[in-house]
Amino acid sequence: MEGKPIKIATIGGGSSYTPELMEGLIKRGLPIKEIWLVDIEEGKEKQEIVGRLAQRMWDASPYQVDVHLTLDRREALAGADFVTTQFRVGLLDARVKDERIPLSYGMVGQETNGAGGIFKAFRTIPVILDIVKDMKELCPDAWLINFTNPSGMLTESVLRYGEWEKIIGLCNLSVGVMINEPKLVGKSMEELNFRFAGLNHFQWHKIYDKKGTDVTRQIAERLYDGKDTGTPANIFDVEFFREQIAQMGMIPCGYHRYYYRQDEMLAHMLEEYRDPKTGTRAQQVKKTEEELFALYQDPMLHEKPEQLSRRGGANYSDVACETIASIYEDRNSPIVVSTRNNGALPDLPPDCVVEVSALVGAAGAVPFAFGPLPPAERGWLQLMKNMELCVCEAAVTGDYGLALQAFLMNPLIPSGDRAKRVLDELLIAHKKHLPQFAEKIALLEKEGIEIKDDLVRNMTRQGL
Amino acid sequence: MEGKPIKIATIGGGSSYTPELMEGLIKRGLPIKEIWLVDIEEGKEKQEIVGRLAQRMWDASPYQVDVHLTLDRREALAGADFVTTQFRVGLLDARVKDERIPLSYGMVGQETNGAGGIFKAFRTIPVILDIVKDMKELCPDAWLINFTNPSGMLTESVLRYGEWEKIIGLCNLSVGVMINEPKLVGKSMEELNFRFAGLNHFQWHKIYDKKGTDVTRQIAERLYDGKDTGTPANIFDVEFFREQIAQMGMIPCGYHRYYYRQDEMLAHMLEEYRDPKTGTRAQQVKKTEEELFALYQDPMLHEKPEQLSRRGGANYSDVACETIASIYEDRNSPIVVSTRNNGALPDLPPDCVVEVSALVGAAGAVPFAFGPLPPAERGWLQLMKNMELCVCEAAVTGDYGLALQAFLMNPLIPSGDRAKRVLDELLIAHKKHLPQFAEKIALLEKEGIEIKDDLVRNMTRQGL
Amino acid sequence: MEGKPIKIATIGGGSSYTPELMEGLIKRGLPIKEIWLVDIEEGKEKQEIVGRLAQRMWDASPYQVDVHLTLDRREALAGADFVTTQFRVGLLDARVKDERIPLSYGMVGQETNGAGGIFKAFRTIPVILDIVKDMKELCPDAWLINFTNPSGMLTESVLRYGEWEKIIGLCNLSVGVMINEPKLVGKSMEELNFRFAGLNHFQWHKIYDKKGTDVTRQIAERLYDGKDTGTPANIFDVEFFREQIAQMGMIPCGYHRYYYRQDEMLAHMLEEYRDPKTGTRAQQVKKTEEELFALYQDPMLHEKPEQLSRRGGANYSDVACETIASIYEDRNSPIVVSTRNNGALPDLPPDCVVEVSALVGAAGAVPFAFGPLPPAERGWLQLMKNMELCVCEAAVTGDYGLALQAFLMNPLIPSGDRAKRVLDELLIAHKKHLPQFAEKIALLEKEGIEIKDDLVRNMTRQGL
């Protein structure tokens, strides 16, 4: 598509990440003409603050780009070349619930893993399918660059249920890894080759040096030296077991801590949960966001403020801009993406979505064939992919039994009464955003199920 | 092989189950000539008690069969037609450790599932591979009928590492189900067709009536009416979630309670663990065994005493005798067995071992093709099979990292420090029976790791 | 469904095979109430002859069964319990074309293999899909017992495109084998276990004796002794290569001669083709049929005449009756059927149709897991299944390019201009029965393509 001036529509344009996205686009010098930041009524104020900053950033750049603000998604989509998504259904309040309800029953409360991640999927999948429906009508040639979480399950749903092929799911995890791990061995990113494979927030990687030597174990060993490992700010940094990493010969992603060191991760989360001064991650992020928006309002600011990097999503938009540029200019750059497997991971069906190193060009992502995984990783991978498939289907159908199955098989949710209880409370708490489960929620409300966590109960009562 | 007089060698012949095995063989009227009960020095007393009872049982039958007692396995194997295995490496004391160490850290302590099951595999796999080595030399045409637990992993190891094809792994679970579930709908076993599929102690089944109608959900519904469900005596009987069962359209086996209702199962086990009056299952079984052996000593007894049925393994030997008869007479009877998959469960590789309904005849077991499982069950199945493969390989190689991987991925072992600690304590406690891990155990002992559970610590110090 | 009186509808009821079907049903003593023989206008005369004989056969039996004759398929289907199919779209005239056109270009002309088989599929698949459409409306609980050829591709199409699960595809080949091969080693059918696997008219089998020994190679060796091998009357009996059979360790079906000994088979067929006294198989069968119908007209005849057995389809209806009885009485009998793979042949996808040994009961066919094939047979199998999938799709869509692909990959059709020419002539010759290809046929006619074979050209001109 090289040459043609670009229209970008960003769903969730009022997000605090937008300045990073703008910075990334400015850096790449693509022939962008218009950027449309779409948001919903509730996000209008933020949208305007961010929108003005975005325009100032472009005005300070060598390029002439109009930043449009709209609450009308269809207006933004019409004729778009790239649609990027960074929206959060239910805003940070929903994240508070995703985290606190599980934690109130002593289980991991996290926005993309465990019970919280499942509910983020339940809320978000219907919305992205709706966006895709609009895209088929308004911009049938556009690429959907998704960085809304859970990015893998959203990509899976768009391909499987939305029947929309032009989607690439992104995540910033791999970028952090590729920035930090070379430093551990005194190398630059260019001096190493990374091969990622797995699922979004559940991948592993191998590293080769310029001589073709597999240096994964060597770098893994340095991870224990206490240096920065590229684990995102939102993940507590407990060490992996050395013997495990040595055995697997791959390096797990930061989120694997939840699966490999659940006890310790949970203990840390519960500590924060119980401490009114910190609160859960969502509560911390709320503060960061407030500070960011205060900064954004400064009419003299016309660049991305440094503080933004402290959020878990740093580099997110960098990978998005790289993807847009690679597609637009047919660069065939290696990027880690969520895309259709096509055999890259032969332990999973070819038609499901995986997160893998791929070459991205004008025709989309072509994954590298990674080959079969060793048994331990294969077992985890197959469990998690099937759990994801249950979640995606339940998100579309509102099948409560299937939602319960996903809960019971999810390794971060201890099975039994607690699991069912947390499922039920989350359904009630997120009622507003879960029309597909309306019937079941009505039954639960009739049963008189009460939310245990005080804060969430009150939020829900107040209609938040 | 019909016609030829049969020699049976039973490894672990001193087991309290032997009278049931004898009863089953007597019932079937096969042309048996000799039965050899093999045991080890530590089991000699029991072997003699049981051996005398066995001989009395045959003497009271219309058949003339000599029951031989020996401590020399090779003597028993020489020229055998069937080798049955019901031995327990480390006797019930080992089971006490398998149960109490995990429970002392608040996790499921059970002899075939979770940490305990993994260690039972670690102790037993090298021994059965040794038996197979002898069989290749002494009775290369014999069938190995294994009902030592964990039966699936043993069968897997014998096929994969022992390279011995003539093995069938058995379990009594399905028999209990087929006896009890028909009653729930007022039918006889003959009026229903059962199709089992999964792994040992981790299978599901479907039921069809004589009109070909799938009556699984209908029978599943009756499971909630409080009637006896065929769950073995050793499994605490918490209900499955109705919504889950309705969704899957299959009925899980009793052991699935550990996976689907872990919280409740664990609570019950911890209660027994903490109550000195009950103790864990192994401790209860010890008492039952003592009572049984007291009964067995009665020189007037020449039949299987009723009390034996109260043990978890009831019907075990029934299915063993049925299998022997089906092979011997080429009966092509449908039996639920652990055998090579060969495609019956297309979600797993053809070469691994699964537990499925199969026709058993002179050429062994031919599984019925069950077809693909729905995503939730597929995920569980693939996780568990890969966990088993890690366990089998670690049992053969003594690879500590792989043992740790198996622990971390096992759904009954919460991941983190506790998991590693339980692994380490179990290694130390079972040192005597784990030569393959000797080096690592020496290191752990040097580190001064102490076993937390008082009883097990003392047993281990006393060399039990 | 046991107990309920049975209504059977037979599509193509005027077939000369009907007396055999009647005999089989009478032998089994099922509680049949009505039999409806459906045929088309062109077959009315035969239908009446056969129908009267059928009624006489039942009248001479201990059962009171009404044989209804109708040209209205829907009347016959209404409320049917079993629908059997033995129709031939285009009658024997179509078969003449299927055989002669390929032979006129020096390639195998056979009604279920090669170009002829592909065209039989093209003509028949739309009709059986139409029947299924009626069944969904008129007898949604009925079983479709298909013995119209090509039986495998019809079953595949009904499952894949008709979305009708209750179908079993049958073939008489395996019955002939099981009758004849035991004799080669002086045994009865009951003394051997047969395991069939492959595709319809393209399967292999293994044989085990009552001791579980694989006696396949031993029996294969006897096939060269000149005794009758169970090869159907319609297959010329050239020997397989000994070295090949010894290597594969399985016995191929009679039709494999076309694939393993193409040169010799073709030479024989060309000889008959060129000899006006014999003519191709269809022409021979035409004569046999005339003789049969002459016999059938004898009002004193009230049993199946011996002469019927000389046709290639002997035992066809026997296996059909056995299947009906097994379903009706939930017998769980081992029968060789075309049914969904479900993993039985792990070298093919679980959802495609294979021909395998299966247990047939009230819930349908449950295939035995056969396991992976050795590379040579795997290659053949995968080629042929994919060829079948192309044929089925082309039969439904009328895609000429796909039809050409099927031709070019079919091992019995030499690729190149001849292949395309034969495809084009067959399209023109069968125009009447190929509405899905109407557009392409019109183009071919416009191009002025002439049929080379005189007989077929004349038949086509005369509208036969």
Added chain:
Amino acid sequence: MEGKPIKIATIGGGSSYTPELMEGLIKRGLPIKEIWLVDIEEGKEKQEIVGRLAQRMWDASPYQVDVHLTLDRREALAGADFVTTQFRVGLLDARVKDERIPLSYGMVGQETNGAGGIFKAFRTIPVILDIVKDMKELCPDAWLINFTNPSGMLTESVLRYGEWEKIIGLCNLSVGVMINEPKLVGKSMEELNFRFAGLNHFQWHKIYDKKGTDVTRQIAERLYDGKDTGTPANIFDVEFFREQIAQMGMIPCGYHRYYYRQDEMLAHMLEEYRDPKTGTRAQQVKKTEEELFALYQDPMLHEKPEQLSRRGGANYSDVACETIASIYEDRNSPIVVSTRNNGALPDLPPDCVVEVSALVGAAGAVPFAFGPLPPAERGWLQLMKNMELCVCEAAVTGDYGLALQAFLMNPLIPSGDRAKRVLDELLIAHKKHLPQFAEKIALLEKEGIEIKDDLVRNMTRQGL
């Protein structure tokens, strides 16, 4: 491995291709120190001519490289960094036999496809496995860059039986395609992305433009305009069927003509075979070779003569040099290679060798995941891969039955007596180079089997 001075050992160094290889290496400016050209006694003369030319080429270049000539393979391998193979077991005389014997029975006689290709594999696989054995001892870190044919089967054998991972199989076909097809649409190679997938001499490709549009069908259409299509000089250029290519949506490789237009290809080959003035390809190549070597002897020549390009293998060494450079400098260049599948073609097992677009770097080739093929191509692919597996195994074991199976399933060999006869004659003709089949050949000779083709019979008698 960047930086280290390179030692290259070329097995079959006396080949007429060597000057091209030298040219390619010179062009790339790699820090090469020594090049060892290995050949056998029979090739000594050519080796010396070519070796002197090679040295002159380097002397005329800016680099100081010593070209060593040796008949001692082990001397050359010792410490090598890259081993390239371009040897021909039995020289062109063997190719004459591979071509003429099949043609004498009216079937395709070609050196890498059909009966000839199978025998080239039989002769060559034991030799390359021997080379690998030496490499394990003498240069265990070297890369084996194979361009000896049949390149795919050799790579398969080295990975499967040689257990040597560092091999890349090459072929010049894809290069020709990428040079010629862009011209058809007035583009440069850089303006299109090619994705190849299949097996060596049996692959297909898709083409995308810089906008990501699949332009395969558009380019395929231009193939019929009579322009040069990149088909190698050794393949007769009959057109593919338009309807077939349109249906598949991929472009087949030149060798596919043998499979899709067998009649026409065969007719052309038979014409040449019967014409004493042309003779088969091998005979033509012999002449070209003589001319080339005459040129090579010119002491003034210090560059690759233009005439070399007329051979079928043009660009062969270009892709070899590119591969060497990509490995040495870790370039991660896209190259079409034979390498382990690893899921790239999910229709084949992950562990077998396929020919696919891959990124080649210091760690070897990482294939792009191509995804499932449509049914027609899937069927062909699976047939051919399994045929290859039979050939590789027979080459290693000397199993005659398996060789016969490979013959009977090969689409270029009509099955039946002719097939077996051609197999037997080829065994006798190549006796000298087939020690693994010695026993069978002795039996055949005892049977008195005579070679039909006069030329080959005489060659064989003369010990050629």
